[in-house]
Amino acid sequence: MLSNFFVQLMNGIALGSTYALIALGYTMVYGIILLINFAHGEIFMSGAFVGLILVTVFHVHIIIAFLGAMLFCMIMGVIIEKIAYKPLRRSTRLAALISAIGVSIFLSNLANLIFGANPTSYPPTKEILFPVKSFELFAGAQVTNLQILIIATSAILMIILQYFIKNTRIGKAMRATSQDYDTAALMGINVNKIISYTFAIGSSLAAAGGVLVGIYFGVVKYNMGTLVGLKAFTAAVLGGIGSIPGAMFGGIALGIGEMFAVAIGLSSYRDAIAFGILIIVLLVKPTGLFGTEIQKKV
Amino acid sequence: MAFLDGLLPAYYESIIITVGIYIILALGLNLITGVTGQLSLGHAAYMCIGAYTSAIVSMKLGLPFIVALLCAGIVAAIFGIFIGFPVLRLTGDYLAICTLGFGEILKSILFNMPYVGGAMGMAGIPPKTTLLNTIIIALIVIIVMVRMERSRFGRSLVAIREDEIAAECMGINAFRYKLQMFAIGTFTAGLGGALWAHKIMVLQPRDFGFMKSIEILNMVVLGGLGSIPGTILGATLLTAIPEILRFSSEYRMVIYGALLVIMMIFRPHGLMGNTDFNKLAKRTFRVFNTNNNKDKKSGMEG
Numbered sequence: 001m002l003s004n005f006f007v008q009l010m011n012g013i014a015l016g017s018t019y020a021l022i023a024l025g026y027t028m029v030y031g032i033i034l035l036i037n038f039a040h041g042e043i044f045m046s047g048a049f050v051g052l053i054l055v056t057v058f059h060v061h062i063i064i065a066f067l068g069a070m071l072f073c074m075i076m077g078v079i080i081e082k083i084a085y086k087p088l089r090r091s092t093r094l095a096a097l098i099s100a101i102g103v104s105i106f107l108s109n110l111a112n113l114i115f116g117a118n119p120t121s122y123p124p125t126k127e128i129l130f131p132v133k134s135f136e137l138f139a140g141a142q143v144t145n146l147q148i149l150i151i152a153t154s155a156i157l158m159i160i161l162q163y164f165i166k167n168t169r170i171g172k173a174m175r176a177t178s179q180d181y182d183t184a185a186l187m188g189i190n191v192n193k194i195i196s197y198t199f200a201i202g203s204s205l206a207a208a209g210g211v212l213v214g215i216y217f218g219v220v221k222y223n224m225g226t227l228v229g230l231k232a233f234t235a236a237v238l239g240g241i242g243s244i245p246g247a248m249f250g251g252i253a254l255g256i257g258e259m260f261a262v263a264i265g266l267s268s269y270r271d272a273i274a275f276g277i278l279i280i281v282l283l284v285k286p287t288g289l290f291g292t293e294i295q296k297k298v
Numbered sequence: 299m300a301f302l303d304g305l306l307p308a309y310y311e312s313i314i315i316t317v318g319i320y321i322i323l324a325l326g327l328n329l330i331t332g333v334t335g336q337l338s339l340g341h342a343a344y345m346c347i348g349a350y351t352s353a354i355v356s357m358k359l360g361l362p363f364i365v366a367l368l369c370a371g372i373v374a375a376i377f378g379i380f381i382g383f384p385v386l387r388l389t390g391d392y393l394a395i396c397t398l399g400f401g402e403i404l405k406s407i408l409f410n411m412p413y414v415g416g417a418m419g420m421a422g423i424p425p426k427t428t429l430l431n432t433i434i435i436a437l438i439v440i441i442v443m444v445r446m447e448r449s450r451f452g453r454s455l456v457a458i459r460e461d462e463i464a465a466e467c468m469g470i471n472a473f474r475y476k477l478q479m480f481a482i483g484t485f486t487a488g489l490g491g492a493l494w495a496h497k498i499m500v501l502q503p504r505d506f507g508f509m510k511s512i513e514i515l516n517m518v519v520l521g522g523l524g525s526i527p528g529t530i531l532g533a534t535l536l537t538a539i540p541e542i543l544r545f546s547s548e549y550r551m552v553i554y555g556a557l558l559v560i561m562m563i564f565r566p567h568g569l570m571g572n573t574d575f576n577k578l579a580k581r582t583f584r585v586f587n588t589n590n591n592k593d594k595k596s597g598m599e600g
Contacts (some may be wrong), residue, residue, distance in 0.1 A: 036394070087563045092567070095519065095567070099562040101515075102555045102558030102559035106552055106555030109552045131414075173336070233395070234395065239393065241391070269406050273409070275400070279385075279399050279403075283384050283385075286387075
């Protein structure tokens with residue numbers, strides 16, 4: 001019983017840490033320009049495919065492919081922002097939202113054209129990385145080295161992000177911009193540059209999540225971004241949108257919740273669980289778990 | 299009742315019916331998102347409830363279509379109130395994500411419900427949707443929406459959109475109005491769903507996913523938020539464009555996505571933002587008048 005609990009917990013944390021990586025991009029972009037970046041799920045999907053191409057076509061090492069996918073999506077995120085969101089920064093938020101949805105439809109269908117509608121499988125883990133082995137920690141409590149790798153990679157990326165946000169000049173400027181866009185601009189912060197940085201960081205984290213999901217689950221598909229994107233966004237809202245620790249926590253909580261729901265036999269309701277948790281949390285604490293209440297002024 | 303049948307080739311008739319259904323659906327969402335400013339990303343869920351309810355009523359209970367239509371609207375509205383009651387207290391994007399979540403949950407529940415066919419769906423619904431009844435219902439919905447926009451109720455909703463706190467200070471019970479508005483919006487979604495069910499005759503939960511809600515939202519935003527003629531134009535265009543693009547079925551959705559971005563960049567307020575039927579009539583009249591004047595002038599010169 002306890003060992004089963006532990007196994008599901010590890011599954012949940014591994015899945016949840018990929019959600020968390022994607023949720024970070026949603027929360028950072030939302031924190032600064034108040035846009036639900038619906039194209040973010042598609043950037044995650046693109047990251048997975050770029051990683052796959054680098055490994056299978058260019059035969060590079062998986063670590064290089066991982067970094068390559070991050071770089072590619074970093075550039076892609078910045079370009080998408082410049083083309084589709086920047087012209088709409090001063091118009092209604094819904095216009096930007098529809099533009100984001102347009103980008104999302106465009107990218108997922110482009111991937112459908114290029115890679116076809118069938119799932120493409122990643123090369124087996126033992127060829128590109130190492131053979132998957134299970135370690136037994138105590139009485140039946142198993143964890144695979146792949147899970148440890150995924151959790152560790154996500155953790156390292158999140159620690160780097162946390163350091164970047166807290167301790168660098170750009171990070172400071174980002175926090176200032178998310179607190180008050182106009183005042184930050186008045187204080188001499190180049191807001192356009194900060195927004196580009198935000199998209200670059202968020203997109204590269206999503207690409208990292210994409211490659212990790214590709215390795216972990218073994219298949220990638222053109223429409224994988226939509227549902228995972230929705231769930232990651234849910235995770236960001238769960239943790240309190242705009243809050244970086246909130247997104248990390250929300251992602252992992254969502255992953256664990258989903259895995260436990262599957263374990264107790266609700267697997268056919270798997271996708272509903274995430275949204276069920278979200279609605280309950282929002283009704284109890286509408287700002288999310290880590291969100292701060294914004295006082296409305298007349 | 300059947301005098302419109304066979305007047306048009308079946309393909310065009312089918313497209314016009316689809317346009318009519320989307321006009322009904324989009325007007326419901328326009329009331330929620332455009333007029334009152336409450337972003338809903340789960341409109342397809344209420345369409346879905348309406349579609350399944352009407353299918354059960356007309357197929358399993360064997361009752362006439364008009365009963366099925368009314369039941370669809372009422373059940374969708376009941377769900378709307380049920381969901382709206384807790385959710386409408388939230389604001390902005392939290393509301394959006396809750397409505398989205400509700401849509402996904404509903405889809406999962408229908409997938410696991412053998413009574414309505416689960417993932418296989420529900421087949422054999424009688425084809426009761428005709429050109430005539432679609433047009434009649436669409437016209438009724440348009441008239442009701444126009445009348446409502448000009449009423450005290452409609453003006454209160456606009457006040458809530460512009461500034462909820464200020465509206466409450468003026469004595470508007472924002473929550474009650476929002477709930478009533480949501481019930482009306484979901485009622486129309488139910489009607490649209492019922493017509494849809496009796497047109498395509500097969501219902502599958504996956505048809506009512508997030509993308510369907512987005513499709514309807516696109517119509518409202520593209521047409522111009524809060525503008526009834528705009529919404530009608532948006533629904534017509536976005537139903538027609540995929541049909542026109544059918545020649546390149548492979549690139550269809552890619553082009554559709556790109557078009558959305560381009561249209562938003564060049565017309566961020568939609569094609570007819572802030573235009574209602576009054577302004578539209580005045581503008582047409584003015585064009586007509588100036589033409590007349592020109593004629594008169596040229597007449598005098600001559």
